[in-house]
Structure formats: structure tokens, C-alpha cells
Amino acid sequence: MARFAYKAVGADGEVVEGEVEAASRQALIDRLHAQGQVPIRAQEVRGAAGRAFSLSVLPERRRLRRGEIGLLTRELATLLSAGLPLDRALSVLGELASGPPVRALLQDVRDRVRGGAALAEALEAHPKAFPNFYVGMVRAGEAGGTLEEVLNRLADSLERAERLRENLRAALRYPAMVVVMAVVSLAVLMTLVIPQFRPMFEDAGAALPLSTAVIIAISDFLRDYWWLLLALCVALGLALWQHNRTPAGRLRWDTWWSRAPLFGPLVLKVEIARFARTLGTLLANGVSVLNALSMTTAVLGNRAVAQAIGRIQGRLAKGEGLSGPLAESGVVPGLALQLIQVGEETGQLEAMLLRIADIYDDEVKRSVDRLLSILVPLLTIALGLLIAGIIGSMMAAILSAYELPF
16 A cells, blocks of 8 residues: 545535545545545655656656647647547657657656556646646546547637737737837937036036936936846846745735736736636536636636635535626626526536637737727837937027027
């Protein structure tokens, strides 16, 4: 008998963990299933073979991107649909892997499958590569004999999420370039151009206008103490990074972002789209509502939204519906609540959640376009006015110093 540390989602939706003795890892997983729990992780506490340790070190350090996971999932579903056995399909994927870390990971998954482990169990050994909801869906697909269908749904979900992220990145590139160019332009103007006027003003001996004196003082400070500003920015970044590493700090940060005037509604829309797509995909593959909700809250990026949604698990365990508790959470928009209620009443909750995800994916794109249509011109105008103000102030001082007419 070996001793295993495990983590599982109970029938009430709560995550439980502990250590027990079992004949094998699979025996422990079977025991947890018999108790109505969904295993998330099960690892032997001691006595692991050196080979297993050496195989697990490299893959677990390799965190796959969502795009990579989606591509692997789609390819695996295609190979299984073509009639290849699971271990052979994993071998083919390993041969086509993009790099040694991914190849080693897939080879380890294949070896575990050939050793008699289920695919979900083999994927579960690499928690940094495959998230909990992914493993849970694969396990549900294997139990229901619909692994190919589940993999296709997983690939669809991951690909849609990746497309949304790519659209957001592409949309933010131009305003980011505008901000960078603005900072560089101001830095060059204040540290290289403005100091050239100081000898001219000193030779004239005339009193400078207040605005010109302030600009020259700022220029001198930036030229002489730029290192201090850089150190302050680095210190601020490190302090923020350390603050967000703590659960309480991350929660405060995410709460602020979810309530920010311009970006708050966009953050909520992104999280609601992710929540609806993940929950709908899990429910469509036979995962219970409580277990699916626990897995879904774990993949949400905003901890404030995840915490608000996670509070409804107790009410779901008492038999209440999903729409009512979600309405009281205060983070789900009215349209999504109405569609969830319709889905519950018609028995099509899974399809309605996926429809909500599509709606909010499109809404995020439109919101980003609207936001950028406002921010980019404002940034450009603000930069132009600031530079024009600096140049105008310097020209006014030159004309005043040499008593030239305006």
C-alpha cells in the first residue's frame, strides 16, 4: 500500500484534500469517484521511482499556452476520429511537437496511457500544462464514451478564447505605440531640446515667464535626476508585483480593475464570456453543476469576479437555481441573467451559456473598438497640445527676452 496526497471536488462543490493509503493511483481515483467526488490531483507522497521523477520535472516546468493546448486538442481529436488508437495518436503528436519540452510532455502522457492509465489521469500528472477544467472534461468524456466529441468541444472553446485574446492584443498595439512615442517625444524635448535655450535666456538677462521657468526647472530635473525617476518606477513596479502576489492584494487589485470607470465594464464582459463558455462546455459534457462551477471559478482571471461567483456554491448545493444566486452576486449583467433563466426554464442551460459566451465575445470586440475610438484621438490631441504648449511657452519667452513683437 502506498500513500497518496489528493485534491478533489466534493458533491457539495467544495474542494477537499488530504492523504490516504491506496493500492494504486487508479484505485484512489476509483474510490473518490465512488464517494461522489471528482479527483483533481492525486500524487504519491513517497516511494516514486526515479524515472517518474525525471520525466515529470521537465514537463511540469513547461506551462503550455492556451493556443498550444487548443492546437494539440484539435489534432488529437482529428487523429482519434481517423481511427488511430489513443497511444498511437499521442505518439504522432509527439513527433509533430514544436519543441523538446512539448515532445517530452506528450511522450510522458503516452507512456502513462500505455501503462494502463486513463488519458485524464495521464494529463492530471501535469497540472501546470493542463488546467483542472480541461482534465475534468476529458475524464467526463472518457466516462461517457464521447472522448472525441469532448476534445472537439474543448478545442472550440480554447480557440475562441485565444481568438478573443489575440483581438484584444491587436487592438491595444496601436494605443500602446502612441503612448510610447509620446513618452519618447517628451523625453527628447525636455532633456535635449529645452536645455539648448538656457544660455540664450541667461545672456538676455530678462525675467522669464512663470510657465517657461517651470518648464526649464522640469527639464533640469529630468536631465539630472532621470536615474531617480527610473529607480522610483522600478520600485513601484516591484511593490505592485509583491502586492499582487498575496491573495488579499490580488483581490484588491482585481476589485479596483472591475470597478474602474472606463475599463471596469470591459473586464466584466471578458470574465463573463470566459465564465459562460467554460461552464457551458463542462455542463454539456456531463459534469455536475457544482463541480463545473468549482472548476470554472478556478480559471477566471479576475479574483474579485471569481470570489463573487464562488459564493453561490452553497446555495446551489441547497437546490436553488443558477440565475437567482448569480443575480445577487452583482457581477453578472442583466442580459446574461435573463438568458441563464431562460436556459434553466427550457432545459437548455448548456446551449444558452455557450450563446452568452458568443454574445459577450462580440460585445468585448465592440467595446474595445469604441474605447479605442475615444482613447486614441484623446491621446493624440493631448500630446499635441502638450508639445504645442511647451513650444509656445518657449517662443513667448524668447520674444519677450529680446523685446520682439508678438
